[in-house]
Amino acid sequence: MQFENSLGHAKSLDEDDILKNFRAGFILPQHQKEDAIYFLGNSLGLQPKRTEQYIQEVLHQWGAFGVEGFFKGDQPWMNLHQQLTSTLSEIVGARPHEVVVMNQLTVNLHLMLVSFYQPQGKRNKILCEAKAFPSDQYMLQTHVRQRGFDVDKTIIEVGPRIGETLIREEDILTAIEQHKDELALIFWGGLNYYTGQLFNMQAITAAAHDCGAKVGFDLAHAAGNIALNLHDWNVDFACWCSYKYLNSGPGAVAGVYIHERYHNDSSLNRFAGWWGSKKETQFLMQKDFVPEPSAEGWQLSTPSPVLYAAHKASLTIFEEAGVQNIFNKNVLLNNYLHFLLQEVIKQTPSEHMRVLTPGKAGEKGCQVSMLVKNGKQIFDELSANGVFADWREPDVIRVAPVGLYNTFEEVWKFSQILKRAINKFSK
Numbered sequence: 369m370q371f372e373n374s375l376g377h378a379k380s381l382d383e384d385d386i387l388k389n390f391r392a393g394f395i396l397p398q399h400q401k402e403d404a405i406y407f408l409g410n411s412l413g414l415q416p417k418r419t420e421q422y423i424q425e426v427l428h429q430w431g432a433f434g435v436e437g438f439f440k441g442d443q444p445w446m447n448l449h450q451q452l453t454s455t456l457s458e459i460v461g462a463r464p465h466e467v468v469v470m471n472q473l474t475v476n477l478h479l480m481l482v483s484f485y486q487p488q489g490k491r492n493k494i495l496c497e498a499k500a501f502p503s504d505q506y507m508l509q510t511h512v513r514q515r516g517f518d519v520d521k522t523i524i525e526v527g528p529r530i531g532e533t534l535i536r537e538e539d540i541l542t543a544i545e546q547h548k549d550e551l552a553l554i555f556w557g558g559l560n561y562y563t564g565q566l567f568n569m570q571a572i573t574a575a576a577h578d579c580g581a582k583v584g585f586d587l588a589h590a591a592g593n594i595a596l597n598l599h600d601w602n603v604d605f606a607c608w609c610s611y612k613y614l615n616s617g618p619g620a621v622a623g624v625y626i627h628e629r630y631h632n633d634s635s636l637n638r639f640a641g642w643w644g645s646k647k648e649t650q651f652l653m654q655k656d657f658v659p660e661p662s663a664e665g666w667q668l669s670t671p672s673p674v675l676y677a678a679h680k681a682s683l684t685i686f687e688e689a690g691v692q693n694i695f696n697k698n699v700l701l702n703n704y705l706h707f708l709l710q711e712v713i714k715q716t717p718s719e720h721m722r723v724l725t726p727g728k729a730g731e732k733g734c735q736v737s738m739l740v741k742n743g744k745q746i747f748d749e750l751s752a753n754g755v756f757a758d759w760r761e762p763d764v765i766r767v768a769p770v771g772l773y774n775t776f777e778e779v780w781k782f783s784q785i786l787k788r789a790i791n792k793f794s795k
């Protein structure tokens with residue numbers, strides 16, 4: 369598509385947008401009595417208007433039926449889970465029984481490491497991205513220590529080359545090849561939280577399997593953002609949170625994918641809890657744990673119907689909008705943003721701003737990370753002008769317009785505000 373740097377063009381893109389009516393289904397934060405420009409889908413997605421009603425229904429059911437709400441009422445809580453996994457499995461490209469909704473992201477990553485980090489002899493190493501999200505690093509370190517290994521010798525990090533910001537795919541594949549006899553697990557963030565770089569999960573998975581290692585992904589910044597195909601890519605496991613692109617609220621219940629080949633694999637360790645029991649026998653209170661033969665077999669505890677309700681409210685919007693339509697609009701919005709940022713660069717003093725996120729299709733999602741001189745001042749200026757962006761020390765501004773509630777007009781306005789801010793603070 370041929371983009372133009374004008375309000376009229378942005379408005380015409382909005383006119384043609386088949387998802388334009390979905391914005392009205394969200395509560396937009398206000399700035400000086402107008403809708404703020406909320407570009408933080410990568411941090412906390414906005415609240416769907418229907419969420420309150422979905423939660424109210426759970427509260428009503430609790431009030432009306434007490435514990436029997438698990439089995440009675442319009443939406444018995446025991447069945448709620450099944451209502452979530454069909455849309456979610458479409459979002460992550462899995463089969464419904466490969467997806468389970470439970471806990472939070474870091475907790476789930478720990479559970480997956482229990483099952484998928486099975487060091488044997490010299491095959492005990494974990495390969496991961498350098499500067500992964502801190503929680504992921506702590507999580508990996510804990511498992512390595514807990515199995516009695518030295519963190520520095522066991523976790524192999526692959527980072528950008530000196531002077532570069534992005535990690536080259538060839539360097540990941542070379543590292544896998546170099547360590548092929550020692551790798552137990554390759555664990556990677558599907559889309560890097562800092563740079564916005566999207567990785568080739570299919571290629572990483574194939575290389576991991578070729579060398580006999582398991583492979584898992586943290587999809588916090590990918591789920592609901594870009595099209596995924598976890599089952600066909602043959603990924604072993606993946607975890608994500610639901611409060612970013614999945615708009616399910618702060619501390620939302622998270623999601624896990626586990627490839628179906630493991631559902632009956634009793635050789636895998638797992639932490640067991642009664643909620644993972646085979647459904648027919650869960651309430652027989654037997655001594656031995658018999659897991660449900662699906663991803664649900666990894667559940668531990670009684671889930672919260674309140675959190676399920678908030679998740680479901682959001683997933684129904686994905687369903688109504690069409691998952692692929694959302695991904696298509698995300699791409700278009702992001703392409704427009706990249707185009708306008710190049711215009712900003714042309715219209716501001718040289719070397720004041722650099723876009724870290726790759727501009728090429730297949731290497732990015734909704735997010736764009738920018739390295740800006742006097743970054744904190746510029747970030748504060750954006751906030752003062754009603755832009756919700758995100759500041760990451762030491763010098764990065766991140767924004768992520770999303771298809772369900774952002775507009776092309778907002779992207780254009782943002783570029784104007786950014787240009788003015790850079791010009792103001794470059795004097």
Ligand SMILES: Cc1ncc(COP(=O)(O)O)c(C=O)c1O
Nearest residue numbers: 472473474501503561586588609
């Ligand atoms: C990439 C990534 N991994 C892990 C986490 C931790 O998530 P949680 O606090 O839900 O466990 C986050 C949180 O933003 C994240 O961005």
